[in-house]
Amino acid sequence: MYKFKKISINRHCTEHLYMQLYNSIKDLIINKDIKPHEKLPPIRKLADLLDVNNITVVKAYNLLENNNYVYKKIGSGTFVSDIEDNSYLKGFDGLEGEAYEDIRLMDRGQIEVRENVINFASATPTPHLFPVSDFKEVLNEVLDRDKGLAFGYHDSKGYSPLREYIVKYLEFYKINTSIESIQIISGAQQGIDIISKALLKHGDSVIVECPTYTGAIAAFESRGVKMLKAPITRDGIDLNILEDYIERYNPKLIYTMPNFQNPTGYSYSTNTKKGLLELASKKGLIIIEDDYLNDLNFYTDENITLKSMDKNENVIYIKSFSKIFMPGLRLGFLIVPINLNNEILIAKQTSDISTSSLIQRAFDLYLRKGIWKRHITYMKKIYKERFDTMVQSLENNLPEETTFLKPMGGINFWIGLAPGFSANELYSQSINKDIAFIPGGVFYPGNSESNFFRLSIADVYPDDIKKGIEILSEAIIKYYERSNIRPQRKSSYRPIL
Ligand SMILES: Cc1ncc(COP(=O)(O)O)c(C=O)c1O
Incomplete structure (x- = not known):
């Protein structure tokens, strides 16, 4: 209990008492004053110790749990999460x-x-919901037009008319880029995988949102890297935790979904997006922005991408066409900072040589005909x-x-x-x-x-x-x-x- 005695609650401050308590316990966790899996004091005991209402402690514990700093076990109490845990073997105990x-x-x-x-x-x-008949039309047109060429190997970077058109398509999303930066990929999952292959080696650290997309966990796991978990809140990740991780672990990159995150659906506020970019630029951190759903912005115009604000080339942008078009196309693209182009290209080559020529040509036509907007x-x-x-x-x-x-x-x-x-x-x-x-x-x-x-x-x-x-x-x-x-x-x- 002695560590909790240090917590001081200021009753004259405008910040809610439970928020003060939340922040103090969060700091104790981040600074390792309380260790992973250590039990927090029972609610009533802590309330008595700090002379606050039980409900203040309940609220603070709930917020800590929502942000993954702690976990609760039925009948046992509240325990500190291991946010830097690097063991990926999951038990799924108790389920038969x-x-x-x-x-x-x-x-x-x-x-x-x-x-x-x-x-x-x-x-x-x-x-x-798939646009099958539109796609049938463009496929037929490509077969008539390109004949055998549609079935040849392709440049690993991708079909250049498609890359060229993607640069135009991106103007619609306020992203300014050039054809040299566009790398065609066989789906966003491959994007995450080849970035990992190109940039990470065993023992490196990467920061992931917590919770995050399972496919990314698997890709990083396969590289044997240490995953540092940055809890995701309604506004995005906590930039203080991020800065702390950068200073302590010198991570190679951070994997993010700033808009409609998977699995939470939360989006980063514009301020958090700007803060993340500033931090990345100051510390030389690479950001992977996985944009798998940006188009479905029903109640916000704040779905701006990090890439569109990326002045210093810190962001590798991944676009998937799976959710909005068809997952079976196995098609997407990366926007790669010029200095990383070669490493990424080599990783793509060693993965599958190139993405299907037929699908790239058909999708190119699909974009050029403007059918995608409809x-x-x-x-x-x-x-x-x-x-x-x-x-x-x-x-x-x-x-x-x-x-x-x-x-x-x-x-x-x-x-x-x-x-x-x-x-x-x-x-x-x-x-x-x-x-x-x-x-x-x-x-x-x-x-x-x-x-x-x-x-x-x-x-x-x-x-x-x-x-x-x-x-x-x-x-x-x-x-x-x-x-x-x-x-x-x-x-x-x-x-x-
Ligand atoms: C966040 C996220 N990224 C990437 C992918 C994989 O997308 P793709 O089908 O383009 O490989 C998914 C699939 O669900 C996803 O949710």
């Missing part, structure tokens, strides 16, 4: 049978969904209806103790069970009722347990969203009721009338 197998599969980026299951797990668009408008309309239905269903049905921050766009929703409850356990119950989602532990390097889980709207129709969220909410209520532990209410005061 099909549910266990499902979650292990998800951890490897796969999912097997039975018929009749309402699938909130998959982030792959419903196939009937398709994006169509996809935005479909997804917005699903997004609004999801928000409304969550607001109407989720039990009060369950948290959810409405994102401003995208396809992912990050839901928090009451502290101490397990999303893995909820999964094993809800899959029996034909509802699938992804338990949060899958998105944390080295962690298998979380009270959070991800719901995606990519592969569900509005009617199924309504029905699915009702069933899921019912399962959550039952889970709370069955447990001996009362979920802590959301810390807000209510009238007793």
Whole structure:
């Protein structure tokens, strides 16, 4: 307890008491005054020690948990997370049978969904949304026009008319670049992989948002690098933690999704984006910006990319065409700072020589004919209806103790069970009722347990969203009721009338 005695709470300061407490404990964690897996004092004890209300401590602990500084174990208490943990083997203890197998599969980026299951797990668009007939037309045109050439090997950098057109296409997104910087890739996953191959060696450190995209965890893991976890909040990552990591570990790069992050759906504020760029520029840090969903900005205009503000060439930008066009194209591109061009090109060559010539030529025509703009408008309309239905269903049905921050766009929703409850356990119950989602532990390097889980709207129709969220909410209520532990209410005061 003696470490907590040092905490001083200023009652005359305008900052809320729980925020002061949150920041003080956060500092103790970051400075390693309290060690990973060490238990925090029980709520009442700390409240007595600091002469504050129990609710102040509850709020501070909840915020620490939401930002991944601590984790809770049912019946045992609150423990400090190991935010620099470098062990990736996950236990998934306590889960047996099909549910266990499902979650292990998800951890490897796969999912097997039975018929009749309402699938909130998959982030792959419903196939009937794919622009198949438009694509058939451009494919036929390319075959008539280019004949055998469409099936030859290609320059590893990519088909130059496509690279040239991408430079124009990027003007629409206010990104100024040149054809030399465009590297065609076979999907964003390959982008992450070849950047890792080109720039990282065993033992290097990289910073990842926490939680983050499982495919990135796997790519970094395969390089044997140390992942430093930067907790993600509603405004993006905490720049103080970032600076601290840079100073202590000299990381090679940071992997980010500044808009509609996967899995949380949160976006960095413009200030955080600017702060990140400034820091990267000052410290010579490479930023990977994974832009997999930027177009789905339903309720914000702040979805500006880091790349469009990158004056000092710190950003490697990755664009995926999977979510907005078709994942099976296996097509995307990088914008690479000129000084890294060669290393990235060599890594691409050794990965798959080049991306399919036929697909590059067809997509080039698809862009040049302007069909992409029409398709994006169509996809935005479909997804917005699903997004609004999801928000409304969550607001109407989720039990009060369950948290959810409405994102401003995208396809992912990050839901928090009451502290101490397990999303893995909820999964094993809800899959029996034909509802699938992804338990949060899958998105944390080295962690298998979380009270959070991800719901995606990519592969569900509005009617199924309504029905699915009702069933899921019912399962959550039952889970709370069955447990001996009362979920802590959301810390807000209510009238007793
Ligand atoms: C954040 C993020 N990056 C990259 C990818 C992989 O995209 P692609 O299909 O272009 O390889 C995904 C796929 O879900 C993703 O969510």
